[in-house]
Amino acid sequence: ERLGRVAEGTYGVVYRARDTATGQVVALKKIKLGGGGSAHPTTGEVGFPLTALREVTTLLACDHPAIVGVSEVVVGGGGKGGGEAVYLVMEWADHDLAGLASAAPRRFSIPEIKTIMLQLASGLAYLHARWLLHRDIKPANILYAGTGGRVMLADFGLARPYGSPLRPYTRPVVTLYYRAPELLLGAPTYATPIDVWSLGCVMGELLLGRGAPLFEARAGRGGPAAGELAQLAAITGVLGPIDEGSWPGCSTLPGLASMQYTRPGVGLRSLFPAPGPGGTDASTRLSAAGMDLLAQMLRYAPEDRISAAEITSHPWFAEFPVPTPGELMPTYPSTQAGRGGR
Secondary structure: OEEEEEEEOOOEEEEEEEOOOOOOEEEEEEEEOOOOOOOOOOOOOOOOOHHHHHHHHHHHOOOOOOEOOEEEEEEEEOHHHOOEEEEEEEEOEOEEHHHHHHHOOOOOOHHHHHHHHHHHHHHHHHHHHOOEEOOOOOHHHEEEOOOOOOEEEOOOOOOEEOOOOOOOOOOOOOOHHHOOHHHHOOOOOOOOHHHHHHHHHHHHHHHHOOOOOOOOOOOOOOOHHHHHHHHHHHHHHHHOOOOOOOOOOHHHOOOHHHOOOOOOOOOHHHHOOOOOHHHOOOOOOOOHHHHHHHHHHOOOOHHHOOOHHHHOOOHHHOOOOOOOOHHHOOOOOOOOOOEOOO
C-alpha cells in the first residue's frame, strides 16, 4: 500500500509504503526499465540501469544492521508510463544525517557521535571484508532510524566489488567534498582507503555540527578539474601541503603538478578545541584520542590510513565519555519526507 511519494531521481521514484501483511512501513523504490530498444532520456542507457544493478546485487549480498536492508525485489507494471519496473522493498528510516544537520534543534554530542561512528565503521568493515567498495559515503547517504539511534549506510548506486591485484576503476566517484586525495590527484588505482577518508570527513562534519562539509571547496568557475583543484585547496588549507614528506610517492600522481601552496595548513586541531582541565567539556570537545582517530582517517597516503575494522577498536571509544546507549540516542519527529535507501 503506497502511502505517498517521497522523492524522484534519475533512475526511479521512491515511495513510502506499508506491507499489508505485517503493517511494517517500508521504502518502495521503483526502477523504470527502458524497453523496446528505447534509451533512458537522461543517461542514454537501454534496459536495466547499471547503477541500479550494482545497488541491487550489493544490497542482496549484505546482511548487517549498519547497511540498509532489502527485503524483496519484484517486477511489475510501470504505471502510467507503461513498460515494466523493478521494485526494491527496502528499510524505511525517518531521517538522514544531512537532513538532521540542517533541521535538528541541537548538534550531536561526543558520546552520540561515538555511537554513530562505531556503527558506520562496523558496517564499512563488513563491506570491505567482502571485497566491496561503497564509493559515495556522505551524510545524505547515511540513514538515521527514528528509534534506537541506529544508522545505516545507503545509496549503493556507485558500489562495486574490487579485487587483488587492483585495476583501474571508474573516475570520478564519491561526492566532491568527501573525495579522497588519491582520487582528486588522478591515482590510477584505488581501494578501501577512499571509503575511510569519506568516513573521516563525515566524522569531522558531525563534530563541527554546523551542517557544512569539513573540507568545502570555494565555489568558482570551471569544469570538474577546477572543482577538484578547489577541493584540494580546501584540504591542504587544513592538513598542509601534499609532498613527498607528507605522502611518499605522491610525485608520480598526474594532478600534483597543478598544486600551488600559498600558506601552511592550519591543522585539524585548530578546528576542534580540546577538553579543558580535568576533562571539562568532554561531551562537546574532542580529546587527544579522538583527534588521533580523525587524523588517522585523514592521512594523505592511502596505505597509512586506518582501516574500517581498526576504527572499531580505537581507544577513543573506550575513554570517558563512553558511547551513548542506543535507547538513549536522540529521536526526532517522523516525517513523510523521510529516507529509505534511495
